[in-house]
Amino acid sequence: MSILFIVNPKAGNGKALKVSDKIQEKMKILKKDYEIAYTKGPEDAITIAREASNSFNKIVSVGGDGTLNEVVNGIAGSRSILGVIPAGTGNDFAKTIYPSLNIDDILKTIIDGEVKSIDIGKCNNKYFINIASAGIDAEIAHRVQRVKKLLPGKLAYLNTLLKTLVTYKGIDFNIKLDDVSFRANTLLITASNGKFYGGGMIPTPDADIKDGYFDVCHIKNLSKIKIIALLYKFLKGTHTQIKEVTIFKTKRLSIQANKNFIVNIDGETLETNEANFEINKEFINILLPRNK
């Protein structure tokens, strides 16, 4: 019953390193068989998780949503059990599965939690555990990554948010779900497995990681004033009654445009002119708190 902790030393501006000290302390006290691997750069967690998936019973991501996404892509298709220790800046997926982000409680789950099968999304060839999206949010996420090299984090985000808000003209998407197809000038569209993204926003309040479906939030492009009003509701998940917002449940989603657009997958971005999403029901075994 050995456990591998995959720690991203850069996650949460070094928070993951502190959490890793705590993990080691606890494991020694409990005399548990464990190992720790530190990632050396982007995508390293995929390789580490893939190579470890035959020899470790539990593989635990210690970092943010980006590290978790990589660990999921590494263990996909194996029998390893996934553990999630949030130690990033956003930790959006952890908010879906844990009632609180207290590290001591979460360590109890890693050692003695209940193993359950949950759904995993796939976008083109990449798996995701939480939320994928396209539209204004993905454009902002993509641009922030570039601006971050020039400005500090929060300033980079605010600067990009304002600039994108002013210039965004909507994207004309051809959208195909299980039962319906339509074309719409779109503010944003999500394929959600988890509930939270972007540091706690709630696009699909009823998303369920065990129901075998994506919850899709589609929002038609809006005037700038309406976007600002929507943002407040979107943060709390109370936007679903607005007339330009539609929520669907679907197993498949396809979005296509005449020009390239950005897709945000668990917080990482890629550029394409067609994104095909499918849900893989009960695809990964994960450790969840016993009362969940």
Ligand SMILES: Nc1ncnc2c1ncn2[C@@H]1O[C@H](COP(=O)(O)OP(=O)(O)OP(=O)(O)O)[C@@H](O)[C@H]1O
């Ligand atoms: N040693 C490393 N040096 C630099 N980057 C790394 C290293 N190891 C992993 N990474 C990359 O760091 C990125 C960010 O990690 P992660 O998303 O887990 O943390 P975060 O950004 O602090 O948290 P969150 O996504 O929850 O806001 C990932 O895309 C990952 O590929």
